[in-house]
Amino acid sequence: MQLNFNSPKPIYLQMVDETKKALVRGELAPGDKIPSLKERAQMSNVNPNTVQRAYQEMEREGLTETLRGQGTFIKNDPALLLHIRSEMAQTAVLHFIEEMRGLGIEAQEIERILRDQLSKEKKEG
Amino acid sequence: MQLNFNSPKPIYLQMVDETKKALVRGELAPGDKIPSLKERAQMSNVNPNTVQRAYQEMEREGLTETLRGQGTFIKNDPALLLHIRSEMAQTAVLHFIEEMRGLGIEAQEIERILRDQLSKEKKEG
């Protein structure tokens, strides 16, 4: 859960994204309780109201549900994980292609650039 | 030159990026005069102060130079275009890979997802 306090992207949205990623990576599972507002606020060194805004957004998106006085839980919906995974991957790939096209770079070269970078990282990593 | 006024990315940085992309795509060439603050402000429906900040940033990055009383010009440096192109493509591909890894998706599947999307767009487009 690394937050970038200098990013123009609001912290509460970064928190939503990080929660989705944790779910997709299997670090969270449907039905899991997520930390309370105050716990998360302390962990992330952020104001509880900011956490609340993130949790509110997640609830609005159908990612979590809240049980009064008990806390907030990842929705226990088996399709949720796959849905979020494909949604986020789709967003990322579309954004990438759009960026490259904005540079006048087309399909073949886009693929090549990705392949080059991946194999470069493999050698180095 | 499409600006997204709801993006958290500051408008002036969006303007810098759009100028870079126009250059890379060949819509602008080294040595070209770019619009005056006021022209650009009207074209983009943006406050002249915002344009000024974009122009300052471009100057700071070595992308443009201003000739007193004559206006602002894309720097007449033959290497500039290639440099910006590879810099922006590099940024995009690194960002994309990082996003996908954040979802627990690794090299092979990243390539597959990109390939799928590109061929899907080819069919549809």
Added chain:
Amino acid sequence: MQLNFNSPKPIYLQMVDETKKALVRGELAPGDKIPSLKERAQMSNVNPNTVQRAYQEMEREGLTETLRGQGTFIKNDPALLLHIRSEMAQTAVLHFIEEMRGLGIEAQEIERILRDQLSKEKKEG
């Protein structure tokens, strides 16, 4: 006895209303014993403190009476049922009219909208 835990209306008041409705519908009768705090708390999946507050409120409104060691009973007052029925119906109709007037909808159209909805439900139901 359906409680809405996301309603802004306090749970204990929802419980009072539900008890009144059960009485008016004849599911409870004057003189009937109502469940103990603990029973009701378990049935409704609610904290006993919340039930207690509901029971206090019902006592305060003259709806119930408690006999030491024997439990809580719907008051054995023949007029009670009719009184509550007309009071709740009155509250509902006044609230409805006020809502509709707030939308600039006047008597004739209010009646029409109600009639339409009732006949629609009749056909469907």
Added chain:
Amino acid sequence: MQLNFNSPKPIYLQMVDETKKALVRGELAPGDKIPSLKERAQMSNVNPNTVQRAYQEMEREGLTETLRGQGTFIKNDPALLLHIRSEMAQTAVLHFIEEMRGLGIEAQEIERILRDQLSKEKKEG
């Protein structure tokens, strides 16, 4: 714009409803600018953050749109007014019928009670 500070219904939701009603009653029109956060906060004797939450909710529901630095406007969508009017009237009538059914009161008597109240108000008013 009368707010009830003692209602359990959150103030920000009351503000959303009041704005919808003003629109339906014709006191606001599509395209109109609504008061700025600070103006509205002063007018309503409420904290600007509370107003902002109301405005945010209206934006989320597609009722308004925000132009950076210029303010918040009722969306200029001709269908909006009728849509909200019928949505709110529908909600009210369904709620009313449900309340009455909860009291064991059925169609004919529901209609009669409404008619009686309306003609009573006519005589008195």
Added chain:
DNA sequence: GTGGTCTAGACCACC
């Protein structure tokens, strides 16, 4: 302890 609402007030980008 748990989330929900609200106040008070700061700082920011943009007009």
Added chain:
DNA sequence: GTGGTCTAGACCACC
């Protein structure tokens, strides 16, 4: 001046 984000901290209903 305009809305957007964030902090700090209060009070509430419910557990």
